[in-house]
Amino acid sequence: MNPVLIEVLRGAAVESRHAGALAIVDASGHVHTALGDVDRPIFPRSAVKLLQALPLVASGATDAFQLTDAELSIACASHSGEPEHVATAAGMLAKLGLDADALECGTQWPGREPVLRAMAARGEVATPLHNNCSGKHSGFVCVACVMARNAGTHPAEFARGYVAAAHPVMREVTAALSATTGIDAERAPRGIDGCSIPTFALPLRALALAFARCGTGQGLSDANARAARRLRRAVAAAPFMVGGTDRFDTRVMEAFGEQLFCKIGAEGVYCAALPELGLGVALKIDDGAARAAEAAFAAVAQWLLKTEAPVLRDYSHAVLRNWRGTEVGALRPAFTLS
Amino acid sequence: MNPVLIEVLRGAAVESRHAGALAIVDASGHVHTALGDVDRPIFPRSAVKLLQALPLVASGATDAFQLTDAELSIACASHSGEPEHVATAAGMLAKLGLDADALECGTQWPGREPVLRAMAARGEVATPLHNNCSGKHSGFVCVACVMARNAGTHPAEFARGYVAAAHPVMREVTAALSATTGIDAERAPRGIDGCSIPTFALPLRALALAFARCGTGQGLSDANARAARRLRRAVAAAPFMVGGTDRFDTRVMEAFGEQLFCKIGAEGVYCAALPELGLGVALKIDDGAARAAEAAFAAVAQWLLKTEAPVLRDYSHAVLRNWRGTEVGALRPAFTLS
Numbered sequence: 001m002n003p004v005l006i007e008v009l010r011g012a013a014v015e016s017r018h019a020g021a022l023a024i025v026d027a028s029g030h031v032h033t034a035l036g037d038v039d040r041p042i043f044p045r046s047a048v049k050l051l052q053a054l055p056l057v058a059s060g061a062t063d064a065f066q067l068t069d070a071e072l073s074i075a076c077a078s079h080s081g082e083p084e085h086v087a088t089a090a091g092m093l094a095k096l097g098l099d100a101d102a103l104e105c106g107t108q109w110p111g112r113e114p115v116l117r118a119m120a121a122r123g124e125v126a127t128p129l130h131n132n133c134s135g136k137h138s139g140f141v142c143v144a145c146v147m148a149r150n151a152g153t154h155p156a157e158f159a160r161g162y163v164a165a166a167h168p169v170m171r172e173v174t175a176a177l178s179a180t181t182g183i184d185a186e187r188a189p190r191g192i193d194g195c196s197i198p199t200f201a202l203p204l205r206a207l208a209l210a211f212a213r214c215g216t217g218q219g220l221s222d223a224n225a226r227a228a229r230r231l232r233r234a235v236a237a238a239p240f241m242v243g244g245t246d247r248f249d250t251r252v253m254e255a256f257g258e259q260l261f262c263k264i265g266a267e268g269v270y271c272a273a274l275p276e277l278g279l280g281v282a283l284k285i286d287d288g289a290a291r292a293a294e295a296a297f298a299a300v301a302q303w304l305l306k307t308e309a310p311v312l313r314d315y316s317h318a319v320l321r322n323w324r325g326t327e328v329g330a331l332r333p334a335f336t337l338s
Numbered sequence: 339m340n341p342v343l344i345e346v347l348r349g350a351a352v353e354s355r356h357a358g359a360l361a362i363v364d365a366s367g368h369v370h371t372a373l374g375d376v377d378r379p380i381f382p383r384s385a386v387k388l389l390q391a392l393p394l395v396a397s398g399a400t401d402a403f404q405l406t407d408a409e410l411s412i413a414c415a416s417h418s419g420e421p422e423h424v425a426t427a428a429g430m431l432a433k434l435g436l437d438a439d440a441l442e443c444g445t446q447w448p449g450r451e452p453v454l455r456a457m458a459a460r461g462e463v464a465t466p467l468h469n470n471c472s473g474k475h476s477g478f479v480c481v482a483c484v485m486a487r488n489a490g491t492h493p494a495e496f497a498r499g500y501v502a503a504a505h506p507v508m509r510e511v512t513a514a515l516s517a518t519t520g521i522d523a524e525r526a527p528r529g530i531d532g533c534s535i536p537t538f539a540l541p542l543r544a545l546a547l548a549f550a551r552c553g554t555g556q557g558l559s560d561a562n563a564r565a566a567r568r569l570r571r572a573v574a575a576a577p578f579m580v581g582g583t584d585r586f587d588t589r590v591m592e593a594f595g596e597q598l599f600c601k602i603g604a605e606g607v608y609c610a611a612l613p614e615l616g617l618g619v620a621l622k623i624d625d626g627a628a629r630a631a632e633a634a635f636a637a638v639a640q641w642l643l644k645t646e647a648p649v650l651r652d653y654s655h656a657v658l659r660n661w662r663g664t665e666v667g668a669l670r671p672a673f674t675l676s
Contacts, residue, residue, distance in 0.1 A: 001339050008605070008626065010381055010529035010530075010537070010605075011527065011528060011529035011530065012527070013379070013381070013527045013529060013539055015380070015381050015529070015605055015626070016605050016606065016624060016625055016626035017624050017625060018625050019357075019625075041351070042353070043348055043351070043353050104662070105661060105662075106660060106661025106662035106663070107661060108661045109451065109455070113447065113454070116451070116454070116455065116458075117447070117454065117455070117458040118458075120454075120455040120456075120458035120459045121458045121459060121461065123459065131661055189349065189350070189351045190349060191348035191349035191351060191353070191666060191667065192348075192349065192660060192664055192666040193660065193666070194660045194661055194666070195660065195661060196660055196661070196662050196664060199348070201351055267346070267353055267354050268354065285625075286354060286355050286625075287354055287355060287356050287357075287623075287624075287625035287627055287630075288346065288353070288354035288627070289625055289626075289627070292625075322444060322530060322531065322532045322533065322534055323443060323444025323445060323446045323469060323532055323533060323534070324442070324443075324444035324534050325444070326530055326534060328529060328530040328531070328532070329529065
């Protein structure tokens, strides 16, 4: 059993508990800190979108289509489906002469309730562009178009089916995961992600290593090192695109800029790079709770960066309010790091 | 640590795990089955709405205001804020000459997304009537009005502040909890619930006992035994009111009628009465996950009722699909009962 990382208080009593594991690793693979089982494979889900976006830069697609910071940031995003996100993803596809029909992520209403209500009030309906992964998928389609051009084939036809593990685009994405984590993802346990691409189960230790490498460039090919740096800078320059209004990832990167790249994944996963410290972080909440993943990472970041930044404390010790706005409880870390 | 009750699979691999505890107890207090720590107090939240509604019948309010099955059912509900729910709660208040201003549960948009979108599309905004607890609170206001009449005071003035622990209405509600669980709730750890009333931490063993008593009438005063029977029958006759479209509680009670009363509570709590078996069930998922509470209770009900009913299997082995509708995983019970 992994240790309890986050407790949920109601009044003075602990109401719920979230166990999990976390790894902090440097770019040479040295384990700086580990709690719980960091060698058991876990599905990293959307927490590795930075790694999955490396081919977008390394393939030359970023230069070929003159992708902006906002476009590169949304390629690493699990966004809230706000109008700016939808417009940015649509703009990427327009550069390719394509539209939402090219996306294979499925249709999802915006995750942010006020955005969803505003859409409904305008009589709009959700499209694949509103899917939280639409930017990542637009990036995949960009890679497909560059590959098609190099192969002299029709871009839209080449792109079709890009979510399949055997498609050339997805093989590049999987190769980027293998190169950064040091583990052959093709041989790892495989599942299908929420957006229909494969997700590979990898140990937290290897995921943390991948992010340490992406933060420092150490242990990566020149192409991947440059791509990681370009993507991190883009997200730091356009942090709204990676999440959205009141989203943890966005707020943290607005506050810390290039000091910190961080990304949540479904089912309680969190990955981050801290380039100045040369460290990568990966954690998984056993039960899959996002509130605990954010709180646990906020506590880790407070400790590593030796900061009292309010945005981190807002999440590590999140205040819980009821429907009348009355304070009814709080989250608190149940682990200490030293 | 409590045992893992529910596993979440992605492909063939376990992605997430939910630990918890459960108690099955008969009306004499004999523990039929226990897994995990059933003596640690837990906040039962909305899982005890049946117990909290006992004074609505026992006070005479049900007769005084000629409350219907639908109205009694919604008094035990965590409903999805659908138009029928809103109209039913509003109708209860109208019988008192009151409206939504009398409710102190706070404003909540409907929990069911299509309902929320339809409201927004009609240009409507949420009110306290849409709060999942609006029926329970309308019931509290009914009790207040009967008390006011008996005391010869103004009903709306008497009702004001009914959510406070010291208010005469809430003292009756707390007394019903104490009488059914056999534990003095006034001395139990106290928190504030999502709808602003107090919630008292009580052991699963005592909560299961309370539901065994409510299913059989054994160990209760005549007034509470009659009230429990009246409420169970009302919910069985109007199960839509206790939840709503595609809600587990509603679907189960549609299928099983008076064989089974069951109710979810926030933070992974589930309570149920099985009158024909003379048993009560109470369970809590440590991390607070509703998906696991429903799955675990579905597995318990399958075992106790020796049934293959599809509605239970739909939840105990729920299939998980992604945004394109592709099957990506499933829940499964990780415990066996014997």
